[in-house]
Amino acid sequence: MSKFQFPESIKSRPVYGTLEPRPGKSHLMIADAEGAEALLDLAAQDADLMAKAHIIFIPKGTAYSDKLQALNPAQYYEGPSYEASVQRLRHVLANAHQGTQVYLAGTEGLMGQAQNEAMQAGIPHTAIQTEHRGSVARRMQCVHCKGITEDVMHDPFQCAHCGLHLFVRDHYSRRLAAYQGVRVDAEDHGNIPEPVELYK
Amino acid sequence: MTIQFNNETFRDDYSFHNSDWAIKRFPFPFHEDSYMYSVNMEQHRGGPEGSVYEKRFDVDEHYVSEMRDRAMVLADDPLRCQSLPHMTLAGWDLLELIMVSKSEDYPDLFELHRDGNTWRWINKPLGIDDTFTFLDETTLPYGPMEYITRQAQGDFCVLDQRDEMLWMDAGMVTTQADWSLDFDIGMNFFEWHAPVPLAHEMGIFKRALKFLLNIQQGAPARRLNWTMTVNPLLDTSPENYHKWGIQKTTLTPENIGSKQHLRVELQTFFRLPRSNALVFPIRCYLISFQDLVTMPKWGRRLHRVVRDLPDELATYKGFIDNRPMMLDYLSQFDDGLPTSPGVFPDQDTEPALQK
Numbered sequence: 323m324s325k326f327q328f329p330e331s332i333k334s335r336p337v338y339g340t341l342e343p344r345p346g347k348s349h350l351m352i353a354d355a356e357g358a359e360a361l362l363d364l365a366a367q368d369a370d371l372m373a374k375a376h377i378i379f380i381p382k383g384t385a386y387s388d389k390l391q392a393l394n395p396a397q398y399y400e401g402p403s404y405e406a407s408v409q410r411l412r413h414v415l416a417n418a419h420q421g422t423q424v425y426l427a428g429t430e431g432l433m434g435q436a437q438n439e440a441m442q443a444g445i446p447h448t449a450i451q452t453e454h455r456g457s458v459a460r461r462m463q464c465v466h467c468k469g470i471t472e473d474v475m476h477d478p479f480q481c482a483h484c485g486l487h488l489f490v491r492d493h494y495s496r497r498l499a500a501y502q503g504v505r506v507d508a509e510d511h512g513n514i515p516e517p518v519e520l521y522k
Numbered sequence: 523m524t525i526q527f528n529n530e531t532f533r534d535d536y537s538f539h540n541s542d543w544a545i546k547r548f549p550f551p552f553h554e555d556s557y558m559y560s561v562n563m564e565q566h567r568g569g570p571e572g573s574v575y576e577k578r579f580d581v582d583e584h585y586v587s588e589m590r591d592r593a594m595v596l597a598d599d600p601l602r603c604q605s606l607p608h609m610t611l612a613g614w615d616l617l618e619l620i621m622v623s624k625s626e627d628y629p630d631l632f633e634l635h636r637d638g639n640t641w642r643w644i645n646k647p648l649g650i651d652d653t654f655t656f657l658d659e660t661t662l663p664y665g666p667m668e669y670i671t672r673q674a675q676g677d678f679c680v681l682d683q684r685d686e687m688l689w690m691d692a693g694m695v696t697t698q699a700d701w702s703l704d705f706d707i708g709m710n711f712f713e714w715h716a717p718v719p720l721a722h723e724m725g726i727f728k729r730a731l732k733f734l735l736n737i738q739q740g741a742p743a744r745r746l747n748w749t750m751t752v753n754p755l756l757d758t759s760p761e762n763y764h765k766w767g768i769q770k771t772t773l774t775p776e777n778i779g780s781k782q783h784l785r786v787e788l789q790t791f792f793r794l795p796r797s798n799a800l801v802f803p804i805r806c807y808l809i810s811f812q813d814l815v816t817m818p819k820w821g822r823r824l825h826r827v828v829r830d831l832p833d834e835l836a837t838y839k840g841f842i843d844n845r846p847m848m849l850d851y852l853s854q855f856d857d858g859l860p861t862s863p864g865v866f867p868d869q870d871t872e873p874a875l876q877k
């Protein structure tokens with residue numbers, strides 16, 4: 323599957339790279355959905371990596387499980403959702419060796435949240451790589467009620483918490499792992515534009 | 523002079539008003555007839571007597587009412603004041619800076635008595651007389667930054683300096699021009715400035731950061747920034763934009779003179795001694811168009827600036843839709859005469875309006 327090229331944007335918006343094998347005693351890999359393809363590509367570059375790898379994978383309805391397990395990682399875990407996996411992730415990060423390499427792949431929401439956990443656990447940002455694959459959906463915070471809406475594909479969208487219709491900004495908070503949503507009809511109540519798919 | 527504190531509101535009935543004194547000393551931000559972003563920084567070492575630049579932390583007639591408004595904002599939304607755990611020492615630094623400055627600059631209003639680490643702080647306008655132990659958080663009703671910034675006009679960002687970068691790691695932000703501390707906390711200088719148009723491409727933020735990283739203790743700096751606000755609303759936050767945004771549509775040719783306000787921020791920069799953090803106070807001054815044009819030079823100049831401002835800036839500052847109505851109003855106060863250089867009104871030398 324070809325990778326989506328995000329258009330050039332403002333300076334708070336994260337940019338993602340391409341995963342590459344790095345030397346290290348242990349390798350923590352966290353991916354969701356099509357992010358699995360980035361891990362498969364990584365393994366293809368360096369087959370020895372997997373003997374020291376712990377994979378945390380959230381399939382989100384995709385069928386990559388067999389292929390990932392066939393890489394024979396030292397540890398493999400599949401979670402039904404990011405939220406369900408996060409306790410385990412924290413535990414693994416808290417016990418990570420110095421020099422652990424972290425590889426994040428998949429949607430922006432997954433990478434942003436996992437990156438946050440890794441930084442909070444004291445993993446230096448130079449030891450964290452990211453690669454976007456799959457859905458271009460955004461994790462959005464409503465600036466008014468502070469509620470998070472996951473997997474937003476359209477602009478404007480309706481806040482899952484307070485119900486306001488929100489404009490999708492490019493301003494991004496790493497701490498929240500979310501973009502900012504702002505009431506679209508604040509200056510003309512009720513005038514809500516037809517939602518358009520992101521990047522279309 | 524002794525200050526007569528106004529009893530006024532910045533919401534609902536908007537009874538905010540400026541006295542003749544406040545109008546004359548208003549920090550008009552345009553030193554010429556046009557405006558574009560620049561690295562407009564200078565030393566903050568006083569200014570003309572009575573001007574807002576004279577003291578380290580200006581106190582004016584709005585002080586008591588502004589502090590009441592801040593308390594209301596915080597009661598509604600405590601997230602407007604946040605401090606990441608490593609910023610407590612910087613909070614104490616800030617408390618010291620403000621207490622020392624205010625008690626020295628306004629001895630009739632504020633007193634600080636220090637006996638070792640036992641400090642007694644008297645704030646007469648707000649009726650506060652507290653004794654506490656410096657550097658002991660348990661002896662104050664709030665953390666040190668929150669305690670002192672509930673008693674100081676303007677917003678405060680406290681920036682940690684590390685890796686040749688500034689990080690927005692603490693702040694008290696209730697009078698902001700449409701940005702969110704809760705969203706921006708933890709960001710670096712380039713990230714929190716990301717939404718600003720044109721200035722990144724102009725290299726302004728790179729140069730500004732270099733300047734800020736080198737600010738030394740005892741050598742503060744300052745700059746002005748400005749925007750437009752309909753009604754004298756201090757809390758133009760994104761958090762409440764779904765409530766106040768609609769007020770922008772209430773302007774009419776009849777009410778624009780009293781409703782439309784120029785909003786000016788006097789921004790200062792101080793290095794803090796123990797933490798090496800940088801504090802960035804953002805003091806907001808509001809003036810209605812009808813008060814502003816009582817100074818003929820300011821009326822002429824504001825018309826020209828608003829007329830010629832690039833669309834990107836008028837959009838970012840949120841007044842592009844109202845610009846035509848503003849220009850209809852302001853053009854009445856522009857007779858085409860030249861204006862004197864500099865920001866001061868020059869009342870004695872500038873000619874009266876010739877129309």
Ligand code: HEM
Nearest residue numbers: 559560561562679701714715717718721726730748749802
């Ligand atoms: C370290 C202290 C500073 C802090 C905390 C700070 C913070 C901010 C924030 C939060 C915004 C709003 C961005 C948004 O739209 O979300 C802003 C805007 C801006 N800042 Fe700063 N800033 C600082 C220093 C400076 C300096 C030194 C300059 C010098 C050129 C500068 C130039 C600007 C400009 C031009 C804007 C756009 C304002 C407008 O058009 O209304 N800032 N700043």
